[in-house]
Amino acid sequence: MNTFPKETYIERRNQLKKKMGSGLLLFLGNEESSVNFKDNWYPFRQDSTFLYFFGLNMPGLAAVIDIDRDAEIIFGDNLTVVETIWQGSHPPLSDLAMNVGVGITRPKNEIEHxxxxxVNQRIHFxxxxRPENSQKLAEWLKKSLAEIQSQASVDFIKAVVSLRSIKSKEEIQELTKAVNISVSMHKKLMLEAKPGMKEYELLGLVAGQALSLGGSVSFPPIITIDGQILHNHNYSNTLVEGKMLLGDFGAESGMHYAGDITRTSPVGSKFTDSQREVYQIVLHAYHVAVAALKPGIRFKEVHLLACRKLAEGLKDLGLMKGNLDDAVGQGAHALFFQCGLGHMMGLDVHDxxxxxxxYVGYTEELKKSTQFGLKSLRLGRELEKGFVLTIEPGLYFIPQLIDQWQAKKLHSEYIDYERVAHYRDFGGIRVEDAYVITETGSMLLGDPLEIEIKAVEGVRNGKSSF
Incomplete structure (x- = not known):
């Protein structure tokens, strides 16, 4: 079982105790989850916060930190003899707990008592x-399921977010491993995709690449020639010359830190002229956004800066018009860019x-917008040294959305719908990389992956290797 040194987990728990001050902190690990019958399980994935503070990647665990009594306990059971027949022998839970600096373990069935x-202690959770964890909490704490959903501890949430948001050097190393596997996955796709292949063939290639390098996929991969569908998991299309292939996927490292990269490449050997024009607009917004990253800047401002650059490029193509500051302020650009510029990344791909x-992306002073497009921005708050986040601008031409806005004449003072009609079947383009915020700016995580037009076309022509 891969873990950091036990001192890492001890220090994390000590910092959490200082932030919380008093009370009892309850951590629920995850259980095995059945696919279609009891013993046919989905791949197990431990709860990320449990991993962060206790490091044990196995099902059936819970833990408490009793701040007032200065006690830390992991609840769980050792494997029975029958279970070892099927799963092999595991070290005793007490030994595993000692490896992460916890000296007390108790059987799982003792946690309710x-x-x-x-008594007279607030239990924070x-x-x-997961529904099974909601049910456990309801049973253990003698509350209804509705009460469980409404009584999660905001103080506990804020304390955990404040710690997990800042990535340590050892976390950056683990994230870099995940990103480098992700780069290798993308190289595999970019080198081997050919007209006539099915998207699901490429899915098998990239998932196999992650597994062969000791990782797994960090989320269901997006591999599609219909790049205008933001989260497309169809995989049934056939690659066609003249179309573009959008790949948005990444690896999870052995310690469950995530990678997330997006590239858009031509199905053939080169982009068409119109594809090259739109790609260059997206790429320019990407570079401008990356250059703006630094501690203290609100990511919402970086997002809006990227939106402004996208709008400028669209105006150059004749698709947008008028005062672009007003256009972006009113959300007219969201016809083409409906999502956020990026998100935090760590033990979760959307950390x-x-x-x-x-709580993760906003503050008491900065609330999420309700405006279409801007409301999908997961991260708006001021950046801090140690944040890891993605930059992923894109332009998407969604026929159904275009028809809806045009029928309502929505933002017609900023959008030339006659010109937009020529792009109905264009598809979508997105590029994405992960950056860590440094003292003065930012740094690309992991090995660089080709992103400039000529470099991407070079990979598609076999001029790159692993």
Missing amino acids: FLASA LPPY MEDLGEE
């Missing part, structure tokens, strides 16, 4: 995202999304 004995975007 333990929590019941915590994080919002559960800590289970804890709530309002």
Whole structure:
């Protein structure tokens, strides 16, 4: 079982105790989850916050930090003899716990009594995202499921977010491993994709590449010639000369840190003239956004800066018109860029999304927008040294959305719908890399992957290798 040195977990828990001050902190690990019958399981994935503070990647665990009594306990069971027949022998839970600096373990069935004995103490728990954990909390704490959903501890959420947001050197090393596997996956796709192939063939290639390098996929890969569909998991299309192939995927390292990269390449050997024009607009917005990254700047401002650059390029093509500051302020550009510029990345590819975007990406002073497009920005807050985030501008031509806006004459003072009609079947383009915020700016995580037009076309022509 891969873990950091036990001192890492001890220090993380000590920092958490200082931030919380008092009370009992309850951590729920995940269980095995069945696919279609009990013992046919999905691949197990431990809860990320449990991994962050306790490091044990195995099912059936819970843990508590009793701040008032200065006690840390992991609840779980050792394998039975029958279980070892099927799973092999594992070290005793007590030994595993000692490896992450926890000296007390108890059987899993004792946790309900333990929590019941915590009189005059507030029990803090994080919002559960799996139904079985909601049910456990309801049973253990004698509350309804509705109460469980509404009574997650905001103080606990904020304390966890404040710690997990800043990546340590050892976390950056692990993230770099994940990104480098992701780069290799993308090289595999860019080198081997050919007209006539099915998208699902490419899915097999990139997933196999991740597994062969000791990782796994960090989220269901997006591999599509219909790049205008933002999260397309269809995989049934046939690659056709003249179309573009959008690949948005990444690897998860052995310690479950995520990578996330996007590239758009021609199905053939070269982009068409119109594809090259739109790609260059997206690439320019990417470079401008990266140059703006530094501690203290609100990521919302970086997002809007990228939107402005996208709008400028669209105006040069004749697709947008009028005052672009007003156009972006009113969200007219969102016909072509409906999502956010990026997101935090760490143990989750959308880091800590289970804890709530309002806590991870926003603050008491900065609230999420309700404007179409801008409301999809997961991260708006001021950047800090140690943040790891993605930069992923794109332009998407969605026929259904174009028809809806045109029928309503929405933002017609900023959009030339007659010109847009020529791009109905264009598709979509996105590029994406991950950056760590440094003292004065930012640094690309991992090995660079070809992103400039000539370099991408070079890979498609076999002028690159692993």
